Amino acid sequence: MTDNSLDLRAIQFSGLASRVRRLDASMLLWLLLIAVLGFLILNPVLRLIVSSLQETDTGRFTLANYRTAYGNIRHLQSLLNSLELGVGVALLATCFGVPIAWAISRTDMPGKAFVRLMVFAAFVTPPYLGAIGWILLAGPNSGWLNKVWMAMTGATHGVFNIYSMTGLILVIAVTSFPYAFVFTSSALDLVSSEMEDAANILGARTLRTTLRITLPLVTPAIIGGIIISFLEAIALFGAPALIALPARFNVVSTQLWQFFEYPVRVEEAAAYSMPLLAITVLMFWLQRRILGRRGYTSVTGKGGERRMIALGPWRWVMLGYALIVCALSVFLPMLVLLQAAFAKAWGRGFSLDNLTLHNFYYLLVEQTQAKQTILNTFVYSGVTAFAAISLSLAIAYVVNRKLVPFGNVLAFLCVAPFVVPGIVLAIGFYAAYAPPPLALYGTATILILGFTTRFLPIAYTSSAAGLRSINPEMEEAVRILGGSRLLAIRKVLIPLLKKSLAGAWILVFIPATRELSSAIFLVGPNTRVISVMLFDLSEEGNFEVLSALGVILLVATVAIAAIGSRMIGRDFMLRRNS
Amino acid sequence: MSRLRLTGVSKRYGNFTAVDHIDLELQSGEFVSLLGPSGCGKTTTLRMIAGFVDPTLGTIEMDGQILSSPAGSVPPDRRQMSMIFQSYAIWPNMTVEQNVAFGLELRKLAKAEVRRRVGEMLEVVHMNHLADRYPAELSGGQQQRVALARAIVIRPAVLLLDEPLSNLDATLREEMRFEIRRLHDEFHVTTVYVTHDQAEAMVTSDRIAVMNHGRIEQVDHPRSLYNQPKTRFVAGFIGRTNFIEGVTEGNQISFDGFALPRAAFEHDMPPAGKAVFSVRPHSMRLSDSPPAGGSPSVGVVVVERAFLGEHWDYVVRPREGASPLRVMASPMDDIPVGASAWLEFEPRQMALIA
Numbered sequence: 001m002t003d004n005s006l007d008l009r010a011i012q013f014s015g016l017a018s019r020v021r022r023l024d025a026s027m028l029l030w031l032l033l034i035a036v037l038g039f040l041i042l043n044p045v046l047r048l049i050v051s052s053l054q055e056t057d058t059g060r061f062t063l064a065n066y067r068t069a070y071g072n073i074r075h076l077q078s079l080l081n082s083l084e085l086g087v088g089v090a091l092l093a094t095c096f097g098v099p100i101a102w103a104i105s106r107t108d109m110p111g112k113a114f115v116r117l118m119v120f121a122a123f124v125t126p127p128y129l130g131a132i133g134w135i136l137l138a139g140p141n142s143g144w145l146n147k148v149w150m151a152m153t154g155a156t157h158g159v160f161n162i163y164s165m166t167g168l169i170l171v172i173a174v175t176s177f178p179y180a181f182v183f184t185s186s187a188l189d190l191v192s193s194e195m196e197d198a199a200n201i202l203g204a205r206t207l208r209t210t211l212r213i214t215l216p217l218v219t220p221a222i223i224g225g226i227i228i229s230f231l232e233a234i235a236l237f238g239a240p241a242l243i244a245l246p247a248r249f250n251v252v253s254t255q256l257w258q259f260f261e262y263p264v265r266v267e268e269a270a271a272y273s274m275p276l277l278a279i280t281v282l283m284f285w286l287q288r289r290i291l292g293r294r295g296y297t298s299v300t301g302k303g304g305e306r307r308m309i310a311l312g313p314w315r316w317v318m319l320g321y322a323l324i325v326c327a328l329s330v331f332l333p334m335l336v337l338l339q340a341a342f343a344k345a346w347g348r349g350f351s352l353d354n355l356t357l358h359n360f361y362y363l364l365v366e367q368t369q370a371k372q373t374i375l376n377t378f379v380y381s382g383v384t385a386f387a388a389i390s391l392s393l394a395i396a397y398v399v400n401r402k403l404v405p406f407g408n409v410l411a412f413l414c415v416a417p418f419v420v421p422g423i424v425l426a427i428g429f430y431a432a433y434a435p436p437p438l439a440l441y442g443t444a445t446i447l448i449l450g451f452t453t454r455f456l457p458i459a460y461t462s463s464a465a466g467l468r469s470i471n472p473e474m475e476e477a478v479r480i481l482g483g484s485r486l487l488a489i490r491k492v493l494i495p496l497l498k499k500s501l502a503g504a505w506i507l508v509f510i511p512a513t514r515e516l517s518s519a520i521f522l523v524g525p526n527t528r529v530i531s532v533m534l535f536d537l538s539e540e541g542n543f544e545v546l547s548a549l550g551v552i553l554l555v556a557t558v559a560i561a562a563i564g565s566r567m568i569g570r571d572f573m574l575r576r577n578s
Numbered sequence: 579m580s581r582l583r584l585t586g587v588s589k590r591y592g593n594f595t596a597v598d599h600i601d602l603e604l605q606s607g608e609f610v611s612l613l614g615p616s617g618c619g620k621t622t623t624l625r626m627i628a629g630f631v632d633p634t635l636g637t638i639e640m641d642g643q644i645l646s647s648p649a650g651s652v653p654p655d656r657r658q659m660s661m662i663f664q665s666y667a668i669w670p671n672m673t674v675e676q677n678v679a680f681g682l683e684l685r686k687l688a689k690a691e692v693r694r695r696v697g698e699m700l701e702v703v704h705m706n707h708l709a710d711r712y713p714a715e716l717s718g719g720q721q722q723r724v725a726l727a728r729a730i731v732i733r734p735a736v737l738l739l740d741e742p743l744s745n746l747d748a749t750l751r752e753e754m755r756f757e758i759r760r761l762h763d764e765f766h767v768t769t770v771y772v773t774h775d776q777a778e779a780m781v782t783s784d785r786i787a788v789m790n791h792g793r794i795e796q797v798d799h800p801r802s803l804y805n806q807p808k809t810r811f812v813a814g815f816i817g818r819t820n821f822i823e824g825v826t827e828g829n830q831i832s833f834d835g836f837a838l839p840r841a842a843f844e845h846d847m848p849p850a851g852k853a854v855f856s857v858r859p860h861s862m863r864l865s866d867s868p869p870a871g872g873s874p875s876v877g878v879v880v881v882e883r884a885f886l887g888e889h890w891d892y893v894v895r896p897r898e899g900a901s902p903l904r905v906m907a908s909p910m911d912d913i914p915v916g917a918s919a920w921l922e923f924e925p926r927q928m929a930l931i932a
Contacts, residue, residue: 194667200654201628201661202681202732212680216671307630 030404033395037413040453044428045420048277051431052270065271078250079275082234085169085251089233090226092173096325097180098222103318105188106196106214108308111319118326123178124557125330126514128238128534129550130175133333135242136340136543138162142347144336163247172239174329176232180225187221188214193307206309220290227287231280235421237517238531242538252276253423253517260521266431273424281419340547359548370533374552377529380444381512384451385505388459391452393501396464397489401472414460417453425454426518442524450522451515455508462507466500499567506564510557581606581768582627582736587636587646588792589622596622598792599636604736607766609759610797611779614789615815620772623789624738627770628661629654640735660729661738664745666721668713674700674724675709681732699731702764703757719750726758730765737767743778755781776816780804788812806929813856813931820857820903821931826850835899836876842925854931860906861927864892866913868920875922878903880915894921 055062069075103109104116137144138160146158161167191214199209215222237253244251250258252275259269311318340346341359348354363370395414399407417425429450434441440449474496478488494501516531523532530553537546582604589597597619604610612620625631627638629651638646645652660681669677675696682692700706703723713721722742729737739758743751759782762769773779779786780800787797788811796808807813810821824831826849829840869875878894881902885891890907897918905921913919 192665192667194663194665195669197628197630197654198661198663198667198669198728199680200630201657201659201738202728203655203658203684204680205653205655208684213669217669219671 044432047432048270048428065267069268069272078255082252086230086234088169089172090230093177093180093229096177098184100322101181101184105185107311109315109318115322122329127175131171131239131242133337134171136336168243179228183221183225187218227283284419337547341551359544373528373533384512385508387452392460393463400467415457418457422518426521462504583639587633590634609769609784611771611783611786613779618789619792624772658735660734662725662742664741666725670713678728699727703727737769739771834901835896838874856929859904863922864905864907873922875920878921
């Protein structure tokens with residue numbers, strides 16, 4: 001009797017004690033995670049804002065940076081140029097992406113698998129490589145298209161000039177139209193065929209049904225695609241630097257970069273980056289509002305069988321259009337890049353005596369710095385992917401299982417970098433961690449930290465989606481049999497998540513290998529990565545070696561993406577998971 | 579002349595025959611259900627009538643005009659039909675009013691006329707107060723009403739419904755059955771209704787075509803279908819039943835453990851030799867004492883029973899036989915398991931099926 005009550009008290013006591021202990025532990029865990037996120041995200045952004053308001057040496061409050069940044073007509077013109085670029089790219093990319101998405105999702109267009117593959121190829125091509133391809137294609141006079149034109153018409157001058165705003169819009173649009181495609185096609189895939197059948201049976205033909213029913217249903221998604229293309233375009237650094245600078249105009253990103261030429265004026269750069277940050281935050285908010293309007297597509301009950309619209313002879317027209325877009329975005333630029341990569345001099349054309357492997361030999365064997373650069377790229381990207389996924393999985397887990405208070409704050413911080421353009425984030429990192437006490441400038445650490453922050457949203461959305469797909473009862477079954485939480489995570493959760501974690505790893509790794517806009521501000525002499533080296537090579541005008549390096553990067557990317565789709569299922573990268 | 583006529587209609591997908599030589603005729607204003615288990619070909623048949631699927635064999639005619647044949651088909655948009663889909667397919671980007679007006683606008687009616695007819699139609703389905711709502715703001719039943727209004731407002735030559743109630747909850751489903759029948763009584767649109775729910779078919783239809791494995795087993799009025807099923811499948815699919823096998827010997831038909839006089843089956847004389855009958859559980863009477871009436875009866879033993887509130891569900895076995903029979907009895911008839919009882923048959927309610 002007494003023994004029993006003693007036990008009872010012991011149980012009550014230990015229960016209370018363990019609750020207190022658990023509360024402490026979860027609080028500590030939360031503090032730890034918030035500290036990490038604060039270091040990665042909050043501090044750089046805050047530093048960016050603070051330093052835009054500080055005097056360079058004294059750190060005193062001033063508005064002078066804003067005066068210098070915006071008191072210059074050329075700087076204002078750059079802002080307008082960015083706006084023009086963004087709108088142009090968004091519209092052109094929509095014209096490219098939406099019809100192809102419709103044809104693939106809704107019609108009997110032939111060759112769908114091939115077109116899909118080409119869209120994927122355009123998706124993994126870094127915009128700056130596309131830009132280099134297009135310089136080789138449509139450079140004034142020397143570009144391939146101009147040569148063909150001159151040979152055909154006997155003209156003495158080419159007609160295409162890639163070094164122009166139009167050229168820049170085209171180059172970015174052909175590499176970013178997959179966003180429009182992915183947004184539109186994933187929305188179209190959700191629209192039940194019955195929606196169209198209902199219009200058919202009431203007397204509407206294909207064209208009217210498409211214009212009155214199908215496209216209006218996916219309008220929010222199309223607008224979402226337009227917004228993303230716009231933001232992509234204004235935040236890009238590589239393609240504008242390659243094309244706008246020789247064309248003697250600036251956009252915001254190239255202008256920001258010029259603030260970093262000696263003498264480095266971080267404070268002015270910070271001030272000048274504010275519109276970019278503000279417009280991105282605003283647009284993302286707008287996009288959420290539009291896409292968040294429930295009711296579109298979610299009203300449908302059972303989907304029923306999906307019927308493809310028979311286009312008749314028009315399906316060849318659609319295929320022709322899709323192939324033209326593929327030619328502009330993949331075939332043509334890749335063809336000339338490959339030619340240059342294996343050429344002694346790219347201008348000498350497609351002849352056997354112009355063939356050489358020397359460009360690759362030079363990069364992989366002769367030049368020690370190039371080898372180091374390639375190694376750096378893959379090591380940094382690998383570490384970045386690992387770090388981003390470990391952190392985001394930990395956070396997704398504690399948020400999902402409600403192990404800590406205020407979990408949503410953690411989740412919000414994880415996806416917050418979405419709304420910070422890479423170039424702005426890099427300036428924030430520079431402002432926060434380049435100077436003492438940390439003095440990380442030029443180290444691998446600052447690059448990896450910067451990349452980790454930049455790609456944390458991708459890692460977090462994938463990990464959280466993976467976790468949500470696993471019923472907590474899987475773990476609870478371990479717990480009830482006497483296993484600890486850690487055992488449950490190790491033996492059940494991680495094995496179940498293996499696939500989605502591998503997918504997430506690749507989703508971070510691939511963009512990390514090609515990241516330029518934040519790398520360009522954070523690399524030092526010993527931490528160069530491929531993207532930066534490509535950029536440097538283009539300034540030297542060494543297009544053969546540059547193309548070879550680009551080919552190496554692409555081959556590696558394609559290999560990893562292929563392994564990924566083999567492991568995780570096809571077109572895992574073209575899925576929308578946000 | 580019949581409004582809609584299906585002649586020898588078949589649909590094959592590779593080696594799989596979804597619909598197998600169906601013949602069906604609908605008179606103008608008639609309401610016919612296609613009833614059957616999932617995969618029986620009823621939805622494929624409906625989609626062939628709509629023109630979304632072309633038949634592999636056979637023809638579909640409306641008012642004597644061929645709509646579908648293996649040689650070619652009139653596309654759905656020129657058939658003057660309308661359809662209600664499983665998912666309702668209410669366009670979420672349009673208001674209730676815009677949804678209903680769509681078909682009328684396609685017919686190039688004057689704006690005022692469209693407004694008037696949409697208004698009238700919405701009143702009929704009790705949705706006029708919600709005309710400006712978007713579908714996402716409506717309940718399942720309200721969306722269903724919009725779908726009905728959208729389909730009927732154009733006065734279609736034929737109305738097709740594809741399991742329209744399967745996404746609703748039980749109470750609403752019951753309510754909408756009567757609603758569909760009410761609309762039919764008001765507009766007399768020739769209707770083909772696909773369902774797997776026998777109660778739905780019985781409430782709404784003039785005639786029911788029971789389908790199985792791509793074939794029509796029987797087309798009949800609901801009552802005949804229930805009381806005189808022609809095939810084992812129909813008897814088993816519509817309501818619950820017992821199948822008993824009898825052998826005709828002279829003036830007697832012998833069953834397992836009992837026999838009935840052949841003369842009692844005057845309405846449906848069984849042939850010589852073996853015959854199978856369907857006997858509904860409530861068409862027999864169970865009592866704990868020998869019945870006095872003139873109906874043939876047999877001594878049984880209670881094997882199992884369950885009290886279901888509205889009635890007792892008994893399983894009994896003829897004292898001399900082996901095959902159990904399912905019998906329904908009133909809640910008052912309390913006979914314990916193992917006890918002897920008497921089972922009275924009503925030969926007129928025994929349907930000869932094969």
